[in-house]
Each structure stands twice: as C-alpha cells, then as structure tokens.
Amino acid sequence: MRLRVATSRAWLEAVLSDFDTFMLDHALCERKASATAMSLVSHYPDRAELTREMVDLAVEELEHFRMVYRRIADRGLVLPADHKDDYVRRLRALVRRETDVFLLDRLLVSALIEARSCERFVVVSEALPAGDTKDFYVDLARAEARHHVLFTRLARTYHAPAIVEQRLDEMLDAEARIVESLPVHPFVH
Ligand SMILES: [Fe+2]
Numbered sequence: 001m002r003l004r005v006a007t008s009r010a011w012l013e014a015v016l017s018d019f020d021t022f023m024l025d026h027a028l029c030e031r032k033a034s035a036t037a038m039s040l041v042s043h044y045p046d047r048a049e050l051t052r053e054m055v056d057l058a059v060e061e062l063e064h065f066r067m068v069y070r071r072i073a074d075r076g077l078v079l080p081a082d083h084k085d086d087y088v089r090r091l092r093a094l095v096r097r098e099t100d101v102f103l104l105d106r107l108l109v110s111a112l113i114e115a116r117s118c119e120r121f122v123v124v125s126e127a128l129p130a131g132d133t134k135d136f137y138v139d140l141a142r143a144e145a146r147h148h149v150l151f152t153r154l155a156r157t158y159h160a161p162a163i164v165e166q167r168l169d170e171m172l173d174a175e176a177r178i179v180e181s182l183p184v185h186p187f188v189h
C-alpha cells in the first residue's frame, strides 16, 4: 500500500523533542490494536480465517504493548488515561454501516492505521542513534508492514478485489487529507 502523503519533518522533530510522550501514546496504540483485533473476533465468529488471524494479531499486539510498557516503566513513566485519537476517530468515521461493506471498511481502516504506523516507525527509527531503541522501532516497523498486508489480504478474502481497490483508493485519499490536517504533536498519529 502506498500512502499518499509523507509524514512531515515537523512531526519527527516534535517526537524527538518529547520522546516520553511519544512512547506513552505508542503504548496506548498497541493496546488498542490488540483490542480492535479481538473486537473483530467477537463480531465475526463465523469467519474462520479472520478469526484465526485476528486471534494471532491480538496476541502479537498485546506483546508489543508489553514491550512498550516495560520501556515506559524503565523510564519511570506512568501510563496515561486514554485520550481520544483524532486520526483514528476520523478514519473510523469513514466506515459505512451497511452490512455488506461494514467489514470491508473496518479492515481497510485497520490496514491504513497499520501502514501509517509502519511509515512513522521507519521515520523514527531512521532518526534515532544506533542502539536498542532504534532496533526496537526497526522491528516494530517490520511488524506493522506485515499487518497492513494482512488486513488488505483479508479484505480481498471477503470482498471482490475490484471493490477493495476502489474503496482503498478513496480511503487513501481521505487518510492523506486527515494526516495533513492533524496538529503537529508527539503522538504516533
Ligand atoms: Fe503493534
């Protein structure tokens, strides 16, 4: 998947100047990614492939959460309360409620979130000095790359490829508009 707008230099600078805030928000993102995977399991128990993949993903994202949480605790930080994530909220607002497209839109929103997270972890990892934190973000970027491929593959499993491509094209445009209108802050999105 090709995102249509690159993350700005200003975002990277905000993250590098407040890395604690970035990691705290990152922890919340991993926890929510795990919960979202489990919510797909509970909504579509009859879809065997989706269920199998989402159970594995929920475990993997929870493992990511554990790893980020340990790093936070090592820094003497405390997990914040959930705050609203405008990026995710605005992407979710694109999900159409009709039964035949609800799953498609949910899968594509998840694919976009994974793709943007991947792009940003790459940007962060490239800017960090050699060391453990850099390696950590290199590994996570690889995982998020696998995840956005997984979500688009699942979309094509349950929906006609032409319909998936057309909707993905619309959503990529929307995602670019959302990213460009977000305030610059040291959050993952
Ligand atoms: Fe993750």
Ligand SMILES: [Fe+2]
Pocket (backbone or CB within 6 Å): 033, 061, 114, 143, 144, 147
């Ligand atoms: Fe992920």
